[in-house]
Amino acid sequence: MRIAYLTHFNLSPESGVAKKIASTIRIWRDLNAEVVLYVITRQADVADWALSLGGKAFIYTGGSYSVKKLSAIGRATKDILRWKPHAVYLRRDLVYPGYVQLAVQLPLVQEVNSDELAELKLYSRTQYLYHLTTRNLLDRRTKGWVFVTRELCAVHPYFSRLPGRKIVIANGIDLERFPHLPPSAAPQPTLAFLGHPAPWHGVDKILRLAQMFPGWRFHLIGVAEEEFPDSPPNVFFHGRLSFSEYLPILTESHAAIGTLALHRNHMHEASPLKVREYLALGLPTIIGYKDTDFPQGAPFLLELPNVENNVDFAADAILRFVEEWKNKRVPRSEVLHLDLKKKERERLRFLKEVANAL
Structure with missing residues (x-):
């Protein structure tokens, strides 16, 4: 199975999120999946980290809506579409045209780690309003959802009503x-x-x-x-x-x-x-x-x-x-x-189910 793991990432390569992504990709490969990590970033150290994992980095400058960022996401989108993976695994982000294009043409699964709208409300009113008005453009086209808690999957007033296959896989560790x-x-x-x-x-x-x-x-x-x-x-x-x-x-x-x-x-x-x-x-x-x-x-x-x-x-x-x-x-x-090995087997089975359902 070919999987494009897509993430917009500007944290430290030493962060828990980076460790999780690296472990997930390694375990998927051990389970005979063909995985390419696609990273959208403005950090040189993150780009080096992506390359060290056999992935691809698309570097941009500027803020959340800069032309260079849109261009970086566009380049990543074109590369993924040329490769034609069986599924795209997206770590949830703000909505960009490239993500919507991927969801239209390929089975796309989103990983949801939090109520990002509530988090954005604490940080940026602009991003909060943008995400509130645009998220459904991507979400109604998403074929599968991986939630890290039962609350997000079954109780949350927005996520619980979304279409698509759903599964709860709490965060693990290698x-x-x-x-x-x-x-x-x-x-x-x-x-x-x-x-x-x-x-x-x-x-x-x-x-x-x-x-x-x-x-x-x-x-x-x-x-x-x-x-x-x-x-x-x-x-x-x-x-x-x-x-x-x-x-x-x-x-x-x-x-x-x-x-x-x-x-x-x-x-x-x-x-x-x-x-x-x-x-x-x-x-x-x-x-x-x-x-x-x-x-x-x-x-x-x-x-x-x-x-x-x-x-x-x-x-x-x-x-x-x-x-x-x-x-x-x-x-x-x-x-x-x-242990992450058990959790990643379950995640990989879910990705295969989503890809085979189309």
């Missing part, structure tokens, strides 16, 4: 590529967060935790100090780091912190990549949502209510959780169902 860490030897409770300071991640809540527990240490990986001036002295900002650079920080951490403010984009369920990485490494984790892969919860996940003041009234629960897990790690046997 477990064999991550070591299982020994318990931390740090003398004082140490917690880590991995990600960027998006509103729904709740970095401001982590700063409140640091004030509530001045004897603990909080490491924020992927967050710059200038973004949060006047932070408590027990908060340590590390900015963007590679895996080899931040692994020692996670090794000394007793627990990790996941998404704490999903309510800010009106969602209640998620399967964040960073939480999969924490669990693969063995770190018990504090979260503020329902995890798709742990619908009944788990002893190593402290699930706070998905409300604005969750960390404030859960201080005692957080203290007990960190104390309980301070000298332990999450057994690898408890997270085997997160």
